[in-house]
Amino acid sequence: MYRYDHYDQSIVDARVDEFRDQVTRRLSGQLTEDQFKPIRLMNGLYLQLHAYMLRVAIPYGTLDSRQMRMLGSIARDHDRGYGHFTTRQNLQFNWIKLEETPDILAKLATVEMHAIQTSGNCIRNISSDQFAGAAADEVADPRPWAELIRQWSTFHPEFSYLPRKFKIAVIAADEDRAAMRLHDIGIQLVERDGLLGARIYVGGGMGRTPMIAPLIRDFVAADDLMSYLEAALRVYNRYGRRDNIYKARIKILVHEIGADAYRAQVEEEFAAVKQLGLDPPAAELARITAMFAAPPFDPAAPAEIDRTDPDFALWLDQNVRAHKAPGYSIVTISLKPVGGIPGDATADQIDLVADLAERHSFDELRVTHAQNLVLPHVRTSDLHAIWQQLADAGLAEPNLDLATDIIACPGLDYCSLANARSIPLAQKLSERLAPVQHNLGELKMKISGCINACGHHHAGHIGILGVDKKGTENYQLSFGGSGAEDVSLAKITGPGFDEDGVVDAVERATDTYRTLREPGERFLDTYRRVGMQPFKEAIYG
Amino acid sequence: MKLLTGNDLATGDVTWWTGSGWSRHVEDAADVGADGEAIARAEEGARRVNVPYVIDAAATPDGPRPAHIKDRIRALGPTVRPDLTLKPADPQAGSWVI
Numbered sequence: 001m002y003r004y005d006h007y008d009q010s011i012v013d014a015r016v017d018e019f020r021d022q023v024t025r026r027l028s029g030q031l032t033e034d035q036f037k038p039i040r041l042m043n044g045l046y047l048q049l050h051a052y053m054l055r056v057a058i059p060y061g062t063l064d065s066r067q068m069r070m071l072g073s074i075a076r077d078h079d080r081g082y083g084h085f086t087t088r089q090n091l092q093f094n095w096i097k098l099e100e101t102p103d104i105l106a107k108l109a110t111v112e113m114h115a116i117q118t119s120g121n122c123i124r125n126i127s128s129d130q131f132a133g134a135a136a137d138e139v140a141d142p143r144p145w146a147e148l149i150r151q152w153s154t155f156h157p158e159f160s161y162l163p164r165k166f167k168i169a170v171i172a173a174d175e176d177r178a179a180m181r182l183h184d185i186g187i188q189l190v191e192r193d194g195l196l197g198a199r200i201y202v203g204g205g206m207g208r209t210p211m212i213a214p215l216i217r218d219f220v221a222a223d224d225l226m227s228y229l230e231a232a233l234r235v236y237n238r239y240g241r242r243d244n245i246y247k248a249r250i251k252i253l254v255h256e257i258g259a260d261a262y263r264a265q266v267e268e269e270f271a272a273v274k275q276l277g278l279d280p281p282a283a284e285l286a287r288i289t290a291m292f293a294a295p296p297f298d299p300a301a302p303a304e305i306d307r308t309d310p311d312f313a314l315w316l317d318q319n320v321r322a323h324k325a326p327g328y329s330i331v332t333i334s335l336k337p338v339g340g341i342p343g344d345a346t347a348d349q350i351d352l353v354a355d356l357a358e359r360h361s362f363d364e365l366r367v368t369h370a371q372n373l374v375l376p377h378v379r380t381s382d383l384h385a386i387w388q389q390l391a392d393a394g395l396a397e398p399n400l401d402l403a404t405d406i407i408a409c410p411g412l413d414y415c416s417l418a419n420a421r422s423i424p425l426a427q428k429l430s431e432r433l434a435p436v437q438h439n440l441g442e443l444k445m446k447i448s449g450c451i452n453a454c455g456h457h458h459a460g461h462i463g464i465l466g467v468d469k470k471g472t473e474n475y476q477l478s479f480g481g482s483g484a485e486d487v488s489l490a491k492i493t494g495p496g497f498d499e500d501g502v503v504d505a506v507e508r509a510t511d512t513y514r515t516l517r518e519p520g521e522r523f524l525d526t527y528r529r530v531g532m533q534p535f536k537e538a539i540y541g
Numbered sequence: 542m543k544l545l546t547g548n549d550l551a552t553g554d555v556t557w558w559t560g561s562g563w564s565r566h567v568e569d570a571a572d573v574g575a576d577g578e579a580i581a582r583a584e585e586g587a588r589r590v591n592v593p594y595v596i597d598a599a600a601t602p603d604g605p606r607p608a609h610i611k612d613r614i615r616a617l618g619p620t621v622r623p624d625l626t627l628k629p630a631d632p633q634a635g636s637w638v639i
Binding site: 026027029033047049050051052080095096097098099341412413414416418421423424427471472473 | 548550551552553554555585588591592608609610611614615618619620621622625
């Protein structure tokens with residue numbers, strides 16, 4: 001894992017001191033809310049329905065036990081005993097007091113954490129593959145590059161006031177576990193003729209105008225990556241629509257001028273930028289990369305496993321994935337108990353996962369964009385003991401990628417932007433589909449409480465968007481989305497439903513799928529093969 | 542009726558204008574009529590509330606009921622965590638929101 005050097009720590013400490021002074025001035029009346037709001041947002045502090053909300057950055061979803069315990073401690077001492085893991089691999093505290101925020105940020109700084117780049121029109125926290133460094137299918141560990149981009153983007157003077165927020169994902173495998181092409185810039189590390197480089201996609205995103213990022217460059221040598229990104233951002237910064245917030249994202253720019261025109265502009269800029277020497281010296285890249293070296297795996301770690309306990313075997317099959325090192329496994333800890341709140345974890349659960357990471361996963365854990373946690377490097381022979389402890393804590397739901405592994409934004413229960421509640425709907429769907437979920441197979445359900453699409457409904461095999469219909473909650477149903485390597489955008493089925501109606505409609509759709517599916521098909525596959533009509537008939541009669 | 546609501550500056554708690562001060566309980570809220578904006582300006586200037594705004598509400602035997610679900614959720618707390626609402630001991634409290 002990356003460890004702060006003197007510069008990183010100084011930057012974060014200085015920001016805490018600065019914000020402490022700003023909070024003092026706000027509380028004393030020297031700053032108005034209009035003056036203070038952009039400042040607090042730049043420090044991850046929002047004002048939501050019930051309280052201030054602090055969004056803590058978890059760079060590329062990677063953290064260690066010390067950091068995890070600090071999150072648990074803050075949940076216990078400054079919040080109401082829990083935190084909410086988000087679809088951007090971050091964590092949100094929902095019940096924060098402004099007057100305590102400087103102390104919270106100071107505590108985070110002691111474990112090399114902060115809330116910078118979690119709001120505002122800047123380059124946001126970089127996201128990545130939660131299996132980075134553990135998956136067998138990656139050409140390189142994407143995290144050194146994500147870290148490099150983090151350092152490049154933090155307080156970048158040219159990109160701190162972009163036309164709109166900007167999200168970057170870095171992956172290094174053909175299997176896309178990070179919804180890479182639904183980011184403003186999606187980077188896939190690839191190898192060509194023995195040379196590491198990147199495939200660059202620009203202009204994806206969800207929100208009110210969902211778009212899949214087109215390929216802008218098939219190969220950028222790794223040595224040129226930062227210069228290319230600088231060029232890509234510069235073109236956006238110059239031409240992005242600052243006059244209209246709804247057209248300000250880079251996806252609109254790329255769509256309106258066309259990928260070819262955007263590409264030409266970037267290439268011209270890249271030629272100029274490349275002369276500036278922005279790419280890191282080899283020694284600096286080596287310094288960062290060394291901190292992501294593989295842990296000292298035991299080559300003699302046994303791979304055999306006792307599957308006689310059927311509940312354990314079910315969890316193994318659903319939540320455990322193969323590791324690149326023999327005798328090791330990747331464990332996904334579901335934060336989706338049946339009928340529970342997606343992404344929420346109590347302080348005690350956070351502490352337990354920290355303990356497990358320290359004892360069994362080389363002190364590493366990950367947050368996924370699907371609001372789950374990962375122990376990336378677990379000895380296969382330890383799995384049963386880990387499963388037992390998770391089960392005792394309510395964290396062993398065997399439902400990864402199944403119908404109850406639902407992504408849901410906080411919705412109208414917490415969020416000031418939301419038009420409808422997401423969580424109660426997720427709970428009802430989870431309870432309704434739990435009895436059949438293993439029969440249904442992979443089914444990614446995603447729920448957003450407003451058009452901003454934090455719940456990724458556009459990328460759901462089944463997506464649901466909550467809207468306000470004359471003061472009452474209404475839900476639009478859509479099918480056929482995917483955030484994976486088979487990326488696609490979901491299509492609306494037709495008129496919306498109330499909460500109970502949409503639960504019934506989803507059940508009818510899954511029943512239809514079970515009738516129509518061919519061997520090996522997921523819901524998404526069947527939908528793509530037969531189209532919307534049979535599902536519409538089942539839903540609307 | 543019209544209610545004036547906002548959040549406490551220091552704590553972020555949801556608060557309601559009572560006619561003479563602020564309360565966390567919507568039952569205490571007073572009808573501000575046409576005076577809401579003026580009260581909001583004065584109270585925000587005095588830092589007794591943050592981001593105040595006026596909402597529509599209905600007068601009921603149990604007290605004011607905000608017209609929009611968003612403000613009813615603000616008044617009670619998250620419907621998915623009854624234990625964190627202002628009425629954790631009342632199992633029927635959530636039905637007031639819907």
